[in-house]
Amino acid sequence: MSTPSNLPRTTSPPSQASVVIVGGGMAGLSCAAALARHGISDVVLLEAKTLAHAGASSFGETRMFREMYSDPVLCRLAQEANRLWGEEEVQAAEPLRETHGLLFYGESWDEETIEGSIPGARRVMDDQGIPYEALRSEEIRARFPLKPKPTFTGLFEPTAGAVRSDRVIAHWTRTARNAGHQLIEHCPVAGIDADGAGVSLENGHHISADQVVVTSGIWSQLLLAPLGLAPKLEVWPMLWAHYTVDPALANRYPQWFCFQQQRGDDGGLYYGFPVLSHTDDGRPRIKAGIDWAPKELRVAEPNAMTTEPPARLVELLDAFLFNEVDGIQERVDTVISPYSMTSDVNFILDRLTPNLSLFAGGSGQAFKFAPLIGDSLARLACGDQPAVDLSCWSHQRDAVRA
DSSP states (O other), X not given: OOOOTTSOOOOSOOSEEEEXXXXXXXXXXXXXXXXXXXTOOOEEEEOSSSTTOTTSTTOSSOEEEOOOOSSHHHHHHHHHHHHXXXXXXXXXXXXXXXXXXXXXXXXXXXXXXXXXXXXXHHHHHHHHTOOOEEEEHHHHHHHSSBOOOTTOEEEEETTOEEEOHHHHHHHHHHHHHHTTOEEEOSOOEEEEOTTSSEEEETTSOEEEEEEEEEOOGGXXXXXXXXXXXXXXXXXXXXXEEEEEEOGGGTTTOOOEEEEOOOBTTBOOOEEEOOOOEEOTTSOEEEEEXXXXXXXXXXXXXXXXXXXXXXXXXXXXXXXXXXXXXXTEEEEEEEEEEEEEEOXXXXXXXXEEETTEEEEEOOTXXXXXXXXXXXXXXXXXXXXXXXSXXXXXXXXXXXXXXX
């Protein structure tokens, strides 16, 4: 993904800024845009490669948004994020989401996965009054081009859908640059000052700052470890791909998540989107992916993660799509995205020191919370507290204390 070419670029970093943001993905750009709305103009965002580049977690054209969670706290935070998405769309003067619903379907068992569970989600939605439809296997099969097993059940949340993440990245980039922020690409950071009051670049340049916000995803560990502030994270290589589909079925594909228990080396958790894009030659395609990484591929060192799609995972994804979904024609690409994962599969968003704040542990779920993440980081950088209780994302909880 490239930054819109009609926007000015600044390539010479200053020596002083009110806020320095390290990392130009979802969290960094949403923070920069939120700072602009808070009236902070003296902001420098530093990105080692390019904004939302293909090797990082924010790349791609779509992400899910939903309120269907097994965790009541995350459900409430998702509701707040969706309220803020509405404000983002007003500011962008264009739709940034597409509401087409979300289907949870598959097996029900008494264990939570990294995406929750069908029974847990149903309990939380009942408690919080979130509308949904309960579907039997035969109803799912009749309504969608899916092949659920007879024992499968489903929940359909009609108010969920897809975030058009490519549009969102462009919107935040425009917002930040229009506020006078410097978004500097190809500018890797070598280290953060011990007191959190500045950063040193790999070219030897130093930028002093009132506040530093680290939003560099899996690479945040490398910057925070010398300060003794690195949280405990694993890096998971997560596979997704695009598949062309039968044009006659193109309007029937739902946004879906399939829950199945692990069997052998098949982790059982798969997801997919409706047709939201086409190939260069006009064929409709869907995005689908695997929502697990084998233990042997999980690493602590960010640069040790595989960047090539593992053949066995591609085989499993192909097998699911071609066997369990109707109308699949051809896999046209494969992508590995790095997920930074905490042991409790929850984020880290907190102030580490008086001058230093962090977002990490996005676990592939963070984009749906992006306006809340950006606003909360901006408030921390302004010396305030987030507008909602984010204690569940504390860097001091046991799950992330190294």
